Amino acid sequence: MRAVPSLAALPKAPPLILFRSFLYFLWFGVVSVIMNVGALPTLLMPRRAIVRTSQCWSRVLLWGLKHIAGLDWEVRGTIPQGGVLVASKHMSMWDTLALYMLLDDAVIVLKRELLNVPFYGWYLRKAHMIAIDRAAGASALRQMAAQGKAVVAEGRPIVIFPEGTRKSPGAPPDYKPGVAGLYGLLGVDCVPVALNSGLFWTGPMGFLKKPGRIIIEFLPPIPAGLGRAAFTALLEARTETAAAKLIAEGRTALAAHS
Numbered sequence: 001m002r003a004v005p006s007l008a009a010l011p012k013a014p015p016l017i018l019f020r021s022f023l024y025f026l027w028f029g030v031v032s033v034i035m036n037v038g039a040l041p042t043l044l045m046p047r048r049a050i051v052r053t054s055q056c057w058s059r060v061l062l063w064g065l066k067h068i069a070g071l072d073w074e075v076r077g078t079i080p081q082g083g084v085l086v087a088s089k090h091m092s093m094w095d096t097l098a099l100y101m102l103l104d105d106a107v108i109v110l111k112r113e114l115l116n117v118p119f120y121g122w123y124l125r126k127a128h129m130i131a132i133d134r135a136a137g138a139s140a141l142r143q144m145a146a147q148g149k150a151v152v153a154e155g156r157p158i159v160i161f162p163e164g165t166r167k168s169p170g171a172p173p174d175y176k177p178g179v180a181g182l183y184g185l186l187g188v189d190c191v192p193v194a195l196n197s198g199l200f201w202t203g204p205m206g207f208l209k210k211p212g213r214i215i216i217e218f219l220p221p222i223p224a225g226l227g228r229a230a231f232t233a234l235l236e237a238r239t240e241t242a243a244a245k246l247i248a249e250g251r252t253a254l255a256a257h258s
Helices: 015-038 040-044 047-069 093-102 112-116 120-126 138-153 177-186 228-256
Strands: 071-077 085-088 107-111 130-132 158-160 190-195 212-218
Touching: 015 040, 015 047, 040 047, 040 120, 047 071, 047 093, 047 120, 071 093, 085 093, 085 177, 093 107, 093 212, 107 112, 107 138, 112 120, 112 130, 130 138, 138 158, 138 177, 158 177, 177 228, 190 228, 212 228
Parallel strands: 071 212, 085 158, 085 190, 107 130, 107 158
Antiparallel strands: 190 212
């Protein structure tokens, strides 16, 4: 279970929001412990068993987020199907939960260290996620490409966070070269994803949950075959423009309820 941030570290928020955030923290921990232990038999089953169990975990957590913390969500655009590259903004843990639930049997590119987390790492291995060593440079890209081609051939989407880590809403973009390299080597369309989750799932360790509605938007695909520079420029422009609109929309909604 995650550690609770100290009261001194928490941002200022109305007592009711802090209370509901704490209740959700308990819900998250209890549900995760029960499902992580209960899912142990799936490690001996076909891979699809842990995929469905993980999607169920995401649904239960998001259900609790809505009914305990008052934080709902909305999907815009067309959810991609099949073997495509999905390049998403990343502002909070909500993004991973939602994308894994919404996409059919998605493979997420993540840092190798997560494989060492008890229970969680075991299930990541079983689900055949693409784990990379960020310090490995070109060899990490080759590894991603090799695994990614097999995933695409199976008709499964690949999710990558182009900036490599979570960013605060409105922070300057920092797109890493890995996404362009993977796009070029896979030779598939890329679907950009914009969102505004960081406005609502916030605070130290993501403890604070502000009531409202997170919006995630699947943008028009970028066709395969562009050069690296052209692809990166288009991906960043399209994603950042859409994200800025969603952030502005979210801030307006928060201000109206403050």
